[in-house]
Amino acid sequence: MRFSRWISQHFLSPGVILILSVTQFALATEADEPPLTSTELDILAWVNQQESGMVSLLETITNINSGSMNKAGIGEISAIFKNELEAIGFATSRLAGSMIDMPHCPGSDLNLDLADHLLATRTGESGKLLLMGHMDTVFPADSPFQEFSITDGVIRGPGVFDMKGGLVIMLYALKALNEIGLLENQHISVLLNSDEEVGSLSSRTYLEEQARLHDYGLVFEGTVNNNQIRQRKGLGQARFVVNGRASHAGAAHQDGRSAIRELAYKIIELENMTDYETGLTVNVGMVSGGEARNMVAPCAEAYVDLRYPLPSQGEAARRQFEAIGRTLFSVPRTSDDINTELWVNLHRPPKIATIESDLLLDRTIAIGGLLGEQIGVTDSGGGTDGSLTQAVGLPTLDSLGLMGSGGHSQREQANLSSFVQATSRAAILIYRLLKE
Numbered sequence: 001m002r003f004s005r006w007i008s009q010h011f012l013s014p015g016v017i018l019i020l021s022v023t024q025f026a027l028a029t030e031a032d033e034p035p036l037t038s039t040e041l042d043i044l045a046w047v048n049q050q051e052s053g054m055v056s057l058l059e060t061i062t063n064i065n066s067g068s069m070n071k072a073g074i075g076e077i078s079a080i081f082k083n084e085l086e087a088i089g090f091a092t093s094r095l096a097g098s099m100i101d102m103p104h105c106p107g108s109d110l111n112l113d114l115a116d117h118l119l120a121t122r123t124g125e126s127g128k129l130l131l132m133g134h135m136d137t138v139f140p141a142d143s144p145f146q147e148f149s150i151t152d153g154v155i156r157g158p159g160v161f162d163m164k165g166g167l168v169i170m171l172y173a174l175k176a177l178n179e180i181g182l183l184e185n186q187h188i189s190v191l192l193n194s195d196e197e198v199g200s201l202s203s204r205t206y207l208e209e210q211a212r213l214h215d216y217g218l219v220f221e222g223t224v225n226n227n228q229i230r231q232r233k234g235l236g237q238a239r240f241v242v243n244g245r246a247s248h249a250g251a252a253h254q255d256g257r258s259a260i261r262e263l264a265y266k267i268i269e270l271e272n273m274t275d276y277e278t279g280l281t282v283n284v285g286m287v288s289g290g291e292a293r294n295m296v297a298p299c300a301e302a303y304v305d306l307r308y309p310l311p312s313q314g315e316a317a318r319r320q321f322e323a324i325g326r327t328l329f330s331v332p333r334t335s336d337d338i339n340t341e342l343w344v345n346l347h348r349p350p351k352i353a354t355i356e357s358d359l360l361l362d363r364t365i366a367i368g369g370l371l372g373e374q375i376g377v378t379d380s381g382g383g384t385d386g387s388l389t390q391a392v393g394l395p396t397l398d399s400l401g402l403m404g405s406g407g408h409s410q411r412e413q414a415n416l417s418s419f420v421q422a423t424s425r426a427a428i429l430i431y432r433l434l435k436e
């Protein structure tokens with residue numbers, strides 16, 4: 001048993017997770033993988049010819065805006081993948097998106113109207129694989145960052161790294177197997193969701209449902225420095241909406257109940273929950289409120305991000321959010337004139353390594369070795385849908401997409417050279433996992 005795995009089984013704590021993030025790279029060892037077969041060499045030869053096709057598909061889907069709220073754009077991308085997957089024998093269906101209601105101040109409508117998701121399946125007698133990716137990006141339709149470009153081997157554009165490049169890699173790995181006649185009687189499902197960047201609030205149930213029906217999960221999120229992420233923090237989000245009472249700031253200040261003042265106290269309490277020792281962070285990322293300088297603010301709201309290494313910390317933080325919501329800090333008495341609406345969602349559990357997921361990771365590193373690449377291992381504070389599927393028991397790898405950097409910013413870019421490399425690795429990995 002690997003030392004790191006032994007530690008994670010016996011001493012799993014936030015501190016140990018932090019230590020592992022430092023030591024894991026050195027501890028990762030290569031599993032024994034048999035050498036490449038002639039069939040696999042045929043797969044690789046086909047993939048080697050596909051770079052221009054992959055780039056062209058990535059250009060097409062990058063130039064279609066698919067911010068999480070852009071239902072039309074996400075629908076266009078979904079239609080492209082539906083056609084491509086049906087062309088290689090998958091049956092497809094739409095999984096209904098949904099409307100997520102959150103409390104909000106008048107005039108700041110934050111309800112999320114989420115687009116449909118795409119499920120594609122081939123059934124067979126093989127091992128059962130679930131391939132996942134998200135079609136949405138963080139860039140809305142009115143973002144200045146909209147266009148694909150490529151210069152000197154660097155691809156730029158919204159979502160090229162997170163994670164439209166990964167969608168192309170997933171598709172071409174399947175096309176490669178299909179080309180060599182290797183998809184017959186194989187059990188593979190592809191789930192492309194529309195809402196990962198807002199926390200998979202609509203697709204979570206579908207992801208968890210599919211996870212229970214498969215043996216392995218592969219998520220094609222981008223990779224930084226060719227690292228695979230072994231463990232991830234859990235994520236939560238909360239909205240605090242304080243409703244106060246408006247009043248004239250000069251003539252009747254004493255009759256007002258300032259929602260901004262109350263929210264300000266709550267923000268300090270929330271930010272004070274951050275504890276780097278245990279790895280828990282609370283970030284009040286967005287705040288708004290008030291209607292005029294000379295009016296006591298009738299409403300104020302905050303949008304809060306939570307990260308936590310262990311499930312129990314997430315639940316404790318939720319209880320603390322509720323207590324902060326209930327407590328009135330700004331006026332000395334409880335009052336019907338001021339109240340707080342709270343919405344909390346622990347939308348991603350922590351991704352905690354298991355024996356099965358470590359084995360999948362080791363095998364992927366070993367397959368990368370057969371293909372001449374060096375794959376590193378690290379931990380991350382960021383979440384993916386792989387956290388949801390791993391938490392319900394599906395061993396999941398989640399960084400199989402394009403190598404790049406600058407996700408969620410206009411610096412987003414990806415390496416052209418990693419297209420063939422990542423697709424080759426994905427095709428061989430999928431092929432070998434199906435044989436089990």
Ligand SMILES: [Zn+2]
Nearest residue numbers: 162163196221
């Ligand atoms: Zn992503």
